[in-house]
Amino acid sequence: MAGRERWGTRIGLVLAMAGNAVGLGNFLRFPAQAAQNGGGAFLIPYLISFLLMGIPLLWVESAIGRHGGQYNHHSAPGMFDRMGRYRWLKYVGVFGLFTNLTIASYYTYIESWTLAYVWHSLVGTFKTVDPRAFFASYLGTTDAAFYALPPAAFLFFVVTLALNVYILSRGLMKGVELTARIGMPLLILFAVILVVRGLGLREGDPGVVQSPLAGLNFVWSPDLSGLVNPTTWLAAAGQIFFTLSVGMGSLHCYASYIGHKRDIALNAATAGWMNEFVEVVLGGTLLIPIATAYLGLAAVQAATAGGSGFGLGFLTLPTLFNNWGAFAPLAGAMWFGLLFFAGITSSLAMGQPILAFLEDEFGVERRRAALGFGAAAFLLGFVCLWLYPAGAFDEFDFWTGTFSLVVFALLEVIIFGWVFGMERGWDEITRGADMKVPRLFRFVIRYVTPLFILLVFTGSMVQPAGGAWGAAFRSLFSGDGWPLSPESVIGRVLHLGDASYAWFDAAGHPTHALVQDGTRLLLMLVFIGIGFLVHLAWRRRRALP
Amino acid sequence: MTAGAWGLLVCTWTVVIFFAVRFLLMVIRTPTGPNDE
Numbered sequence: 001m002a003g004r005e006r007w008g009t010r011i012g013l014v015l016a017m018a019g020n021a022v023g024l025g026n027f028l029r030f031p032a033q034a035a036q037n038g039g040g041a042f043l044i045p046y047l048i049s050f051l052l053m054g055i056p057l058l059w060v061e062s063a064i065g066r067h068g069g070q071y072n073h074h075s076a077p078g079m080f081d082r083m084g085r086y087r088w089l090k091y092v093g094v095f096g097l098f099t100n101l102t103i104a105s106y107y108t109y110i111e112s113w114t115l116a117y118v119w120h121s122l123v124g125t126f127k128t129v130d131p132r133a134f135f136a137s138y139l140g141t142t143d144a145a146f147y148a149l150p151p152a153a154f155l156f157f158v159v160t161l162a163l164n165v166y167i168l169s170r171g172l173m174k175g176v177e178l179t180a181r182i183g184m185p186l187l188i189l190f191a192v193i194l195v196v197r198g199l200g201l202r203e204g205d206p207g208v209v210q211s212p213l214a215g216l217n218f219v220w221s222p223d224l225s226g227l228v229n230p231t232t233w234l235a236a237a238g239q240i241f242f243t244l245s246v247g248m249g250s251l252h253c254y255a256s257y258i259g260h261k262r263d264i265a266l267n268a269a270t271a272g273w274m275n276e277f278v279e280v281v282l283g284g285t286l287l288i289p290i291a292t293a294y295l296g297l298a299a300v301q302a303a304t305a306g307g308s309g310f311g312l313g314f315l316t317l318p319t320l321f322n323n324w325g326a327f328a329p330l331a332g333a334m335w336f337g338l339l340f341f342a343g344i345t346s347s348l349a350m351g352q353p354i355l356a357f358l359e360d361e362f363g364v365e366r367r368r369a370a371l372g373f374g375a376a377a378f379l380l381g382f383v384c385l386w387l388y389p390a391g392a393f394d395e396f397d398f399w400t401g402t403f404s405l406v407v408f409a410l411l412e413v414i415i416f417g418w419v420f421g422m423e424r425g426w427d428e429i430t431r432g433a434d435m436k437v438p439r440l441f442r443f444v445i446r447y448v449t450p451l452f453i454l455l456v457f458t459g460s461m462v463q464p465a466g467g468a469w470g471a472a473f474r475s476l477f478s479g480d481g482w483p484l485s486p487e488s489v490i491g492r493v494l495h496l497g498d499a500s501y502a503w504f505d506a507a508g509h510p511t512h513a514l515v516q517d518g519t520r521l522l523l524m525l526v527f528i529g530i531g532f533l534v535h536l537a538w539r540r541r542r543a544l545p
Numbered sequence: 546m547t548a549g550a551w552g553l554l555v556c557t558w559t560v561v562i563f564f565a566v567r568f569l570l571m572v573i574r575t576p577t578g579p580n581d582e
Binding site for chain 1: 546547549550551552553554557558560561562564565568569571572573575577578579580
């Protein structure tokens, strides 16, 4: 049973919690988001969101987790069931399994790319092959491709997933904690080496066209106009969500293995601030300065236009490292190695709640539960891999990795403050705390955080075209309606960006719209299926003597 | 880099490093295990 699982050391627990938060987004998404949203202007809303939404959510989720752990529940349905007398509460916990399983399925696929890139960096592939051509060939994406079954990508995906399953099957202390104790220090070491090397570049060095400080200046220049722009606030709050891995159910699970009277406040705060160190100090000083040094600021601005550093990280950086001579293979391996460690410490956190659910509620033995998680993640991940060119991956990323998180976080913070009750909630957060939790957060958790998340949720639902909120309100009040962005939640549901929306083209071939709708249906079925498992588990529980 | 950019970078880094190190030191100094009774 999962109840026998335990953390070995406190530092191991904190590193695992930080590893859960630190992911690929710290190095790829944060610098691009900061650069695209006014640089310095982005950072002020970002830090405010961290204090008013990020830290409170870390405490709330840890408190829900440790409270559920007392009753031998280590996954969200059981934890929420124990938060009140309502029978529907356990079904809110379905989100805590759904997001972890579905995100893990495509996240391990990205993780497998980083592992493949470590290998190809070390053997010098990128000295002779253009990374853009390599990436397309690796994923099987060509202009005409609809399906893809690229053998190398498939092999690395299976290897990465098998590694995750193996580590999870070793248990919390010998698997998850040990990986975090090795992976997190190595990640920070690799990042520091690359930051020092990158900032040490000078104009006149081979291939360098501009000082890396120009890139740093681009990210950090104060631009106060962004402070009154809702789009900047939405981007900053959204980044806090993704970077802290809140609204998923994984932190709840880790906290459920902490003793009833042991600290959660300091552990969660330490993990949160460690994540900020990796993101703001290391992530903000790596990708953009190095890319600026070799490509120039204008090219970097163009490459991060969509708010993602993915293109720079995977398609451009491997070539740029070639300017570093004999150090190039090692630099590439360190860059993709740190992304791999960031990825695996997060994907393990996604797998653990699934194992815990199967162990706690169905009495499945750990190794079998790990295999069960691996099989489910493989089937869903295969859909992402196979239909990658047709857009299945992006659908997974948006509906599970973006939308679901916000919904679950909103529900959990409301249930914590208003159903569980702030008296009990505050007692849960502060019991055994090794730090003084400012009393102000009692008010913040009950009122400010839910309102904050509600604004983020509403903003993402009705985000106007081009992020022009002022123009959208003027249009609304002048009777011309609200100009929805195709990227908004409603815009996506209605396929606003697809002028010729149809499931089959004139020749009768399936279209991307069919794959988008099919993927959404699949995700809904997974959600309903997990809900049914929860129903079965409680029926089984009631039938026990 | 402009003075404004340096200023923002130094202030933000100081806050982030201060809290990350402070809390980590507090964790190390109170090493009671997460499951100790």
